[in-house]
Amino acid sequence: MPKRSYLLLLLFLLFKLVFHFLIVNPVYDLHRDEFLHLDQANHLAAGYLSVPPFTAFLSLLIKWLGGSVFWVRFFPALFGALTMLIMWKLIALMKGGWFAQVIAALVFICSAMSRLNMLYQPNSFDVLSWTLVFYVLVLYVRTGASHLLLWLGAVIGLAFLNKYNILFLVAGLLPALLSSSQRKIFLNRYLYGGLLIALLLAAPNVIWQIRNGLPVIHHMKELASTQLVNVDRLGFVIEQLLFFLLGTLVWGAALVGFVTHEAFKPYRFIGWTFLFVMALLVYLQAKPYYALGLYPVLIAFGAVYLEKVVSFESTHHRRLALLWLFFTILLTVGTSRLIFPVVEPDKLGRLMNADTREMFAKWEDGEVHDLPQDFADMLGWRELTALVEKAYDQLPPAERKHTLILCDNYGQAGAINFYAGEKMVPAISFSADYVCWFPVLDSFQHLIVVGKEPGEDVRNHASGYSEIGRISHPLARENGTGVYLLPGISPEFLKKLKQWQLKEQASLRAW
Numbered sequence: 001m002p003k004r005s006y007l008l009l010l011l012f013l014l015f016k017l018v019f020h021f022l023i024v025n026p027v028y029d030l031h032r033d034e035f036l037h038l039d040q041a042n043h044l045a046a047g048y049l050s051v052p053p054f055t056a057f058l059s060l061l062i063k064w065l066g067g068s069v070f071w072v073r074f075f076p077a078l079f080g081a082l083t084m085l086i087m088w089k090l091i092a093l094m095k096g097g098w099f100a101q102v103i104a105a106l107v108f109i110c111s112a113m114s115r116l117n118m119l120y121q122p123n124s125f126d127v128l129s130w131t132l133v134f135y136v137l138v139l140y141v142r143t144g145a146s147h148l149l150l151w152l153g154a155v156i157g158l159a160f161l162n163k164y165n166i167l168f169l170v171a172g173l174l175p176a177l178l179s180s181s182q183r184k185i186f187l188n189r190y191l192y193g194g195l196l197i198a199l200l201l202a203a204p205n206v207i208w209q210i211r212n213g214l215p216v217i218h219h220m221k222e223l224a225s226t227q228l229v230n231v232d233r234l235g236f237v238i239e240q241l242l243f244f245l246l247g248t249l250v251w252g253a254a255l256v257g258f259v260t261h262e263a264f265k266p267y268r269f270i271g272w273t274f275l276f277v278m279a280l281l282v283y284l285q286a287k288p289y290y291a292l293g294l295y296p297v298l299i300a301f302g303a304v305y306l307e308k309v310v311s312f313e314s315t316h317h318r319r320l321a322l323l324w325l326f327f328t329i330l331l332t333v334g335t336s337r338l339i340f341p342v343v344e345p346d347k348l349g350r351l352m353n354a355d356t357r358e359m360f361a362k363w364e365d366g367e368v369h370d371l372p373q374d375f376a377d378m379l380g381w382r383e384l385t386a387l388v389e390k391a392y393d394q395l396p397p398a399e400r401k402h403t404l405i406l407c408d409n410y411g412q413a414g415a416i417n418f419y420a421g422e423k424m425v426p427a428i429s430f431s432a433d434y435v436c437w438f439p440v441l442d443s444f445q446h447l448i449v450v451g452k453e454p455g456e457d458v459r460n461h462a463s464g465y466s467e468i469g470r471i472s473h474p475l476a477r478e479n480g481t482g483v484y485l486l487p488g489i490s491p492e493f494l495k496k497l498k499q500w501q502l503k504e505q506a507s508l509r510a511w
Contacts, residue, residue, distance in 0.1 A: 005098040009088050012105045013081045019109070020077035020118055021070075023340035029381040031374060032477075034072060034120040035414025036432055038062065042417075047208030048433045049215045049508060054162035055122050072120045079124035080117030084108050086131045087300045093138060094263075096304035099321070104303040106325055107247035108296065110332035115339055116292060119374065122163040123289065129159030130169050130293025134270060137173075138297075141182060141266050146190040153194025157201025164216065165290055172277035173269070180269035213509025236281070239288035242359075244295070245335075246328040250306065251298035257305035264305070270297055341375045345475045348375070371475050380476030381415035384450070387483040388416050391448045391468040392424050394485060401425060404444040404489070406497075408451025410434055412481065416450070435504050441494045447486040454484055463488025 030038075040048060040056035041063045047053055062071045084105055091101050117124050132155045140148040159166035177185055185191055209216055241248050257264045258271035274294050281291055306321075337343050337351065338360045349370045352361065363373040370376075392400055403425055407413040410432035417426050427450070428434050447462060459465050468483040 002098065005088075005092070005101060008098055008102060008105075009085070012084060012088075012102075012109075016081040016084060016109065016117075017074075017077050019114065020073055020080070023114070023118060023336070023342050024073070025341055025344055027344050028341045028375070028378040029415070030069065030072060030378065030418065031119050031121075032377045032381075032409075032411030032414065035381070035418050036410045037120060037122075038067070038072065039414045039417050040433065042426075043433070043437050045208065046204040047212070049218075049436070050432050051122055051163065052161045052205045053208075054125070054158070058125075073118075076117045076120050076124040079128045080113060083113070083124075083128045083131050083296050086128070086135050087296050090135055090138060090297065090300040091304055093135075093142060094301065094304045096300075096307055099318075100303035100307040103250060103306070103321070103325065104299045106328065107244060107250050107299050107303075110245070110328050111247055111295075112243040112289070112292065112339075113295075115374075116289065118340065123292070126159065126163040126165050127293045127296065129155060129162060129166060131296040133159070133166075133169060133173075134297035137269075138267060140185075146188055149185070149188060149190040149194040150197060151194070152191075153197035154201065156194075157198035160198065160202040161205055165293070168277055168280060168286075168290065169273070169293065171280060172273045175276055176269040176272035179272060181266060182269050213511055215508040215510070217510040218508045233282050233285060236286070236288050240278075240291060243288070243292065244299075245331050246324065247299070249324070250302040251295050252302065253305045254298040254300075254302035257301060257309070261305055261309065263308070264301065267301070270301065274298065338372070341378060345371055345375060345379060345473075349475055373477070376475060376477040377411070380471040380473045380478045380481070381411070382419055383473065384412060384471050384478065384481060384483070385416050385419040387469045387471075388427070388448060388450060389420060389424065391483055391485040394468075395446055395487065399445055402443055402445040403448060404428070404439075404441070404446070404497075405448045405450065407431070407434075408481070412450045412478070430500065430504050435501060435508070438498075438501050441498050442491075444494060445487075445489060447489040447493075449482075449484040449486065451481055453482055454486065458493070459486065461490040461493035462486035 036050065037055045038059045040053075041059035044056055044060065045053060048056065058075060062075070065071045087104050087108060088101050091104060113127070116127065133152065136148050136152045136155060139145070140152070156166060156170065177183055244251065255271055255274070258268045277294060278291060310321075332339070337348060338356060341348075343351075352370070357368050357370070360372050361369045363369055363376075388405060392403065392405075395403060405413075405416060405425060405427035407416070407427050407429040408431070410429055413427040413429040413431070413434050416424070426437075426439075428438055447458075449458070453467070454465075464485075464487045466485050468485055470480055470482045471478050473479055
């Protein structure tokens with residue numbers, strides 16, 4: 001790698017890592033999904049109701065490192081930086097120059113990818129996995145080294161353990177390769193060796209799914225009925241263009257290059273994969289961000305195509321490219337307050353108008369709100385934990401360990417467990433994976449309810465009842481969530497609770 005390219009790469013990687021610590025205002029808490037993923041470290045298994053097990057073991061590493069917010073932010077930023085590194089190497093592999101690499105890196109940073117790499121979710125590693133799959137295939141096409149197909153299987157298997165989304169890519173790659181000049185790959189026995197590696201890596205999670213009645217089917221049905229039903233197919237396509245703003249020119253150039261550029265002819269299967277996967281996602285009414293893994297490879301090829309065909313060696317063209325990059329950065333900076341939680345929520349709420357709310361604050365329920373959903377999901381959690389601690393402290397010290405903290409949803413339970421740490425007993429919920437993490441209920445004497453006010457059917461089983469407080473932040477998604485203390489809970493209620501748990505667990509099984 002030329003010295004200039006190497007130094008530029010180091011600068012971009014360093015910026016990428018630091019950038020994600022600067023774009024989150026400290027007034028925000030972690031995101032509700034992050035709490036669930038972090039709590040999985042305390043319940044290691046070969047599978048979960050919500051995600052495969054990779055994130056849980058990463059959460060265990062974060063726990064070993066001290067469990068601070070720094071490490072929670074670090075790993076998605078790292079996966080984003082590694083994705084950018086693979087793009088950089090793809091461009092070098094295609095004989096692109098440093099200017100093409102700079103364009104690709106800036107487009108990657110000035111896009112929805114940075115929003116994705118902001119949160120500790122499986123999505124950042126998912127995008128990295130898709131990019132690695134394409135990189136291995138491109139390297140195989142260029143070198144013909146069959147052993148690379150074994151690595152291809154390893155990447156797909158590991159990606160499966162992170163997020164089932166990788167199956168969309170596999171589903172798109174199969175017809176794309178079969179319909180391209182690379183169909184001879186199916187005659188290579190190493191491909192089937194790679195398939196075996198992928199199956200071996202995926203096997204523990206597949207076995208777990210089967211033994212637990214395939215809860216992934218329940219999860220997908222619930223997702224389809226509560227969230228995907230609100231996805232508009234035309235909106236899905238439009239959002240693909242908004243993900244990269246002016247950077248759309250670069251990945252769009254890749255699609256043109258696959259058709260017109262002779263040097264890209266062996267890699268046309270990438271363009272076909274893009275079309276097949278997009279068609280599948282549109283048909284399934286998938287969330288728009290499910291497709292983000294397709295873009296890093298397109299950005300890399302698009303940057304090379306623009307460099308070769310438009311000829312950035314021309315002074316005039318170089319100036320036009322620099323002007324375009326300037327406006328790309330300017331547009332990102334101008335919209336950064338809406339893309340990233342960089343300003344305080346109250347101020348952001350005042351800044352947004354009807355148009356920006358329609359564009360940035362339309363939630364999964366299909367309704368327009370005052371803040372982007374991710375931002376609203378990052379508010380109120382420390383306040384909630386303080387209320388639960390207040391309720392907990394009202395109980396006699398010797399009896400606190402016999403207290404059950406029951407929450408309405410996984411975000412509440414995860415936030416309490418994260419911020420309270422070992423100061424209290426772990427919170428539980430009938431939501432998501434927490435329904436499988438109930439302790440033995442026989443010895444509990446007191447109940448703290450988090451969420452909606454408990455009804456008479458619950459209060460009648462306690463010797464007392466008091467409302468401790470409610471989340472007061474008006475822009476928090478959990479605004480109004482209450483904390484209620486019910487001391488002296490009866491054994492009959494605990495028996496009912498166990499019955500409800502077993503019923504809920506049974507409903508998660510596909511058979």
